[in-house]
Amino acid sequence: MRQVVVVGTGPAGLTAAIYLARANLSPLVIEGNEPGGQLTLTTEVENFPGFPDGIMGPELMENMRKQAEKFGAEFVRGWVQKVDLSGDVFRLQVDGTGELQTKSLIISTGASARMLGIPGETENIGRGVSTCATCDGFFFRGKRIIVVGGGDSAMEEANFLTKFASEVRIVHRRSELRASKIMQDRARNNPNITWSLDCTPIEVISQCSRVTGLKVHHNETGLEEILETDGIFVAIGHKPNTSFLDGQIETDDLGYIVVKPGTTETNIPGVFACGDVQDHKFRQAITAAGSGCMAALECEHYLENSSLHDRSVV
Incomplete structure (x- = not known):
């Protein structure tokens, strides 16, 4: 049983993992087939604060991953094939790992740019x-x-x-x-x-x-x-990576996860969404990272309240 599982390792997921790990929640982070998200396909990043000379996208993502690991985040490679969000405990089927159970879940699976699919692209x-x-x-x-x-x-x-x-x-x-x-x-x-x-x-x-x-x-x-x-x-659009949720979380007409205004909370208590998977407007590394911080803090607060409720029931 995990306290929290983070699905996705772009700027949002890794930032959430850093904050969760520093809060001693030992997050388990599930990396997909392309760890680091879209920034791993980018060469030089010049608009991420703190790097006046710029930084290569893959290097930025690797640094964020190392920072999360330093504070105790655990990483597993796999693809989430199925989720069950119907109970108090969330269940995830991950290829190569099997079933995972968690009390809370942060979804940061991003959105994939639609490509032309032509030679040389x-x-x-x-x-x-x-x-x-x-x-x-x-x-x-x-x-x-x-x-x-x-x-x-x-x-x-x-x-x-x-x-x-x-x-x-x-x-x-x-x-x-x-x-x-x-x-x-x-x-x-x-x-x-x-x-x-x-x-x-x-x-x-x-x-x-x-x-x-x-x-x-x-x-x-x-x-x-x-x-x-x-x-x-x-510029032919993006596709949010939400198909594995199988309609269990509210999404808009384009498939982006709907969150409560000003938060990262979804329609299911204990499930949070951050980064491009819930943002079809800005789609920037810095805004994704900011929403990852929000998700981690809101998740921590949710777990604290759940723990207090469990003790009061006992």
Whole structure:
């Protein structure tokens, strides 16, 4: 029987583990197949406080993990296949470990960026391919950038990137955009944005470990073209990693966990959610870490009250 189990090891989960471990709660942290979350796919991180010269994403995550271990957090590698949140004790089925039982649970499984699934994309993440304009836009000052997508996120990222790039081109596989009218108008009225609509991306082109172009298929003519660029921002949405919960926790229409305003509390007492799995607005390492701190403090308070209640019943 565990006091608390943390599922996920991004900035949110690791921050929660640090606080819980320092509170002598000996948290068990379950690492998925990609320990460290999306930051392990990032090269240099320049906007995390305390690192004036920046820090590599994998190094930042490894440091946070070591800090949690130093205070007594325990880590196991595995994938949570099933959970039972119906009783006072929560049960988790973890491949390679078996059943775990815990009095409280912190979910920090994050959200995965939807990718195009084309050749050259995955191997160039961090080398010119990005899924976060706020994180990586600064590195493309004076460069040519392509934003792939047709929704509000793509329009927002394109507008943001014009602060840095010499040219921003929006590529979308349809002739019409899915973005709201106000977001479309902002993008269309921005003189630094050009358009390649009705174009399907088919390959990321790179040379010497850096992106040099995006090959597209013109749907109307059937012709192929390489659009020269220094960076490609994929903005086709994110998918929260909540499928393993099997509908036992309240989520919104997009699948993000719903928490009580101003807290990390879910609709099930003793279950808390932090990081990108409950945040589809900011999706930053620092905000995820902050919510991980909140989850740990609220979890600690929950366990203290549960202990007092158990003693009063006895």
